[in-house]
Amino acid sequence: MAIVRNSRADHVSAALRYAALAVLALVFLVPFYLLVRNALMSEPEITAPDWAWLPPSWRFSNLVDVFRDPAVPMGRALLNSVIIAVVQTLGVLVLSGMAGYGLARIPYRWSGLVFWLITATLLIPAAITFVPSFVLVSTLGWISTLRGLIIPGLFQALSTFLFRQFFLGFPKEIEEAAFLDGLSWWGTFWRVVVPNSLGFASAIGTITFIGSWNAFLWPLVIGRDAQSWTVQVALSTFLTAQSINLSSLFAAALIGILPLLAMFLLLQRWIVEGVERTGIGGE
């Protein structure tokens, strides 16, 4: 009797759980739905007093017209964002990967001090120091240049720290075998350690790419002229401008998130691992 009652209660609680999840999931999808809906409608259709669940006429041409709008240089902005995100991701992987390996394995003078100075910067998030960084970048004359947008973001203490944690757990036997084969530290790292760390590098890489693509404050501060706008800055300028065309605005936003949506569908496993690693540190 007790068993029967239990299993009926289990069914009820499972049904409630699915109902709650389904409702929450629908709510979470609403913003994406609105983005796509508005991107494929004309402005009068969006502002019409009667709500339309689906675009009355599917205007895929909106997505092409965005690139013809002289008010917002979307083509150039997409190119800038791609260059910045790709270079920053590769740069962070190489610089932090090497530094993490050096910190984990290679003994040298001052290594304690160097490690301390690196981890100390973890205490202060980069966003807080945007004024000091702006001061430096403007002294170098890098305002509104790709250099100014990319280079200050290459030195991520958190990635270096995570790579160090990862390499501390890397099996030493593999490296010792490489030394016996006559490889140096340099050769061991590139020929043996790196090929065996691609999974971890993918996790850090995807997270870095997302952060770089979605970054706003730094590109806003540095991208003073329209030629150096990233997708996010172009969208923001469009959004806060005097007169805006709603359908172009939403079409531009949809184009702006498509690269990341594609990445999420293809590489979700690495992104999830990246979130777990960066969220709780090197646990």
Place this chain on the structure above:
Amino acid sequence: MFVGPFFLGLVVFIYVPILWSLYLSFFDAYNTVTPTKFVGLGNYADMLGDPSFRDSLLTFVVFAAFIVPTTFVLSLLVAVLVARTRVMQAFFRSVFFLPTACSYVVAALIWKMSIFSGVRFGLVNTVLGWFGQDPIPFLSVTHPPWYWLVIVSARLWLQVGFYMILFLAGLQRISPTLYEAAAIDGASQWQSFRYITLPQLRATSTAVLLLLLVNAFQAFDEFYNILNTFGTYPPYARPPLVYLYYVALGSGQDFGHGTAGAVILALLIAIVALVQGRITGIGRGGD
């Protein structure tokens, strides 16, 4: 050879700006990044005495009071629901995680121009209209401060998936034998959540709370994009970074006060981060 390039960059692009700013913060520096007149601690006194700087800290406190508990509870709830689900688990996890792909700018755009648009065609006002309610001007009134609903719900949507993943990882580390023992003892679902799940998630919860706090402190994107209309930002609801942005990079280009403000904020956040390091062990070397 391995650490050198990274370390050099770190010194040039993090330590040099911080030290240069510390120096600059003791001087007058309007429209220029070279100091003009030594003012000692004057800039610091000005900043701490400036009511709008203190308002920005208060704005952060209000914002944190909304966003930290709501994100914590919702992401834990979603994680627990998803973890218990067998069928379609991957689907639900992906749906809640997907907003992480969205930038704050795009979310601000959807929230401002479509969901909470103050006119009839906004989604919320459309739904209110179905129930015979008048449209609410969400972003153009301060009494009641509806803009908090817009700002908080946008960030909530954006970050729940991220913290859900952290909670899911924490839940996976709990040994199933604990739940089996509780079931044999006749514990209800609530009891096993209260006496097993919550205590076992303690390390994750602490990390999540502090991450939420540190991230709320750096809030900029959604405030700037939702509240900035036609190129002007209202005098209220300026969190610290928005305030600093307008002091240092607004029309005045006041780098003396701007860098002093940055130093004060950096000190505040470093204290929080040190507490975090104490509690979670990050930054202590980990071995």
